[in-house]
Amino acid sequence: MAAVTLQDVAMRAGVSQATASRVLNGSNRVPGEGVADRVRTAARELGYVPNAQAQALARASTGLLGLIVHDIADPYFSSIARGVQAAARAARKQVLLAGTDRDFDIEREAVSTFIAHRADAIVLAGSRQSGDLDRELEAEFGRYRANGGRVVVIGQPLAFGGAVEPENHFASAELADALVAAGHRQFAVIGGPGNIRTSVDRRNGFVEALGRHGLTPLVEVSGDFDRDGGHSAARRLAAALELQPGAAAPPVCVFAVTDVMAIGAIAAWRELGLSVPRDICVAGFDDIPTLRDHTPSLTTVVLPLEEIGSRAVDLALRNHDDADDLRERIPGRIVLRDSTKLS
Amino acid sequence: MAAVTLQDVAMRAGVSQATASRVLNGSNRVPGEGVADRVRTAARELGYVPNAQAQALARASTGLLGLIVHDIADPYFSSIARGVQAAARAARKQVLLAGTDRDFDIEREAVSTFIAHRADAIVLAGSRQSGDLDRELEAEFGRYRANGGRVVVIGQPLAFGGAVEPENHFASAELADALVAAGHRQFAVIGGPGNIRTSVDRRNGFVEALGRHGLTPLVEVSGDFDRDGGHSAARRLAAALELQPGAAAPPVCVFAVTDVMAIGAIAAWRELGLSVPRDICVAGFDDIPTLRDHTPSLTTVVLPLEEIGSRAVDLALRNHDDADDLRERIPGRIVLRDSTKLS
DNA sequence: CTGAAAGCGCTTACAG
């Protein structure tokens, strides 16, 4: 990596390294025009590319922003990542990406590495149950923040730092209300893992709202937080409900806590010969872009995923004079579509 | 960012900075046991986190791997990114992520920044027309490589470096063959932008294979390389073909050069009252995971997206003794599903 | 406006 050095540029331009440095990055003081030109020319001719590592060491900040997600191939996270990416670019930061596969050890490792790289901020998009932030992670974040690092979480509680929180609980309740208003009376739930905050909030919000209408889910099952989790949970649900193709009664309305799980569920039911919304209805959550063209169209709660990502970056980069701990709540918008349509 | 320093650790352990350094990262020479213990204890007590920037400066490499994609929210790229991520983790590299929105200026900027950060390798996943790699980019890559940087491209030609190339041309030809074998005789094509290599290869492979069967597409239209591009192209196609719901004749079979475009097309046709595969058939390319549960199920060419990503990383990190320029061809696998089923 | 010099936090020959 013996690239062209600032010193090389300075020599060729016949100035000191200090001057070359000042010319090449916007120090306010503009040097004599001739000088600046010579330096810039020399830099161009030599193909000089500043060494960001050295700059980082000499300055205070690295210009790095760490993003931690469960799985970048999951459309929920990739949409968020897109927003993070865009906002980071606007702020001239580089994104360091890590995927954890929902493994807390890997997550802790990612945090350590980001801290080692002295990222200016870390955005943690994986969600977990409250209080579950282990001591070790918490201690590291503490030191990190003490040294000027910023941390922002998406969709999970944290005793400190910034947070952008989709209103999972509230929006799920609204969804339940809308479904009841649409005429549904029999419900079931496909939940996610019990240690994922987002999953639990959505389930609770929904079930509590049902309770206010004097209703209770007939069955609750749960599975992994992905397509296959929804698929297998849906099979169990069908068995528990003794669902039959073409049965007479009004269909049960299932709330799957994510769109991706809902899609897996529909696929499972289709394999059983059950049709949505005729034999069974289902609503999801997230409004995943790639899934918008699904048939039947999916009733869901629209979350502005990209915006969530960019807001997280904004929070992370905001000056934190006094109010250091900022939370931004992101409301969801209910959209009723074919998958819950009563005939 | 005044974090704990190696010096701090050394002092507390009562050893020199050099010794502390040797203990804390696996220098082969094992110091006296007592010493090592003291250093490690001091590091733990102080919460020492090595400064990767400083290490990078002192060593040769940064441990950074740059990944450039068009759009991380596009499932094609997010699947690749997942593979890159996994392979990078296995190689203990950190992923630097950039999205270009298909803007070549932004792409060039991303490359510069990655080089400035002295990434050990750069994986370029955006695809473009051959020869279109502009001078400036080429020059930068040249210097980068001269300084030890590795570059690997996915799905595009490059005069140097490594490349992993999905066999777009060949697989599309196979798809055409399979469709003809299934009984299709009338074809049309929904292509992508003319400056995207992947798009052009797929279209050409398909059309050339048709030619070998003495067939020619009735119509060709094209659109942006995304869902909306497929959607609008499909409308134009329907108009050109004067498609009517419930028409008698055997349906035209459309090849959309990506699954995502195919999905957009199906949505457009549905809006027009046309049904797939009854009124019109369609095949895609990629086998996007999230789309596997689509109805009708989509005939497509399966590409091992994650593997493509991890192979790219392997290539980038491989020792390049003599054979510096490596290419890996990735075959596609044809899967006929409902969307091209003839009744 | 410009330059000499110290310093950012590590690693690594080179001696001992």
Add this chain to the structure above:
DNA sequence: CTGAAAGCGCTTACAG
């Protein structure tokens, strides 16, 4: 086995 010292490539007070 261990330490003193130079060096990685920049930035930035501090003088001039």
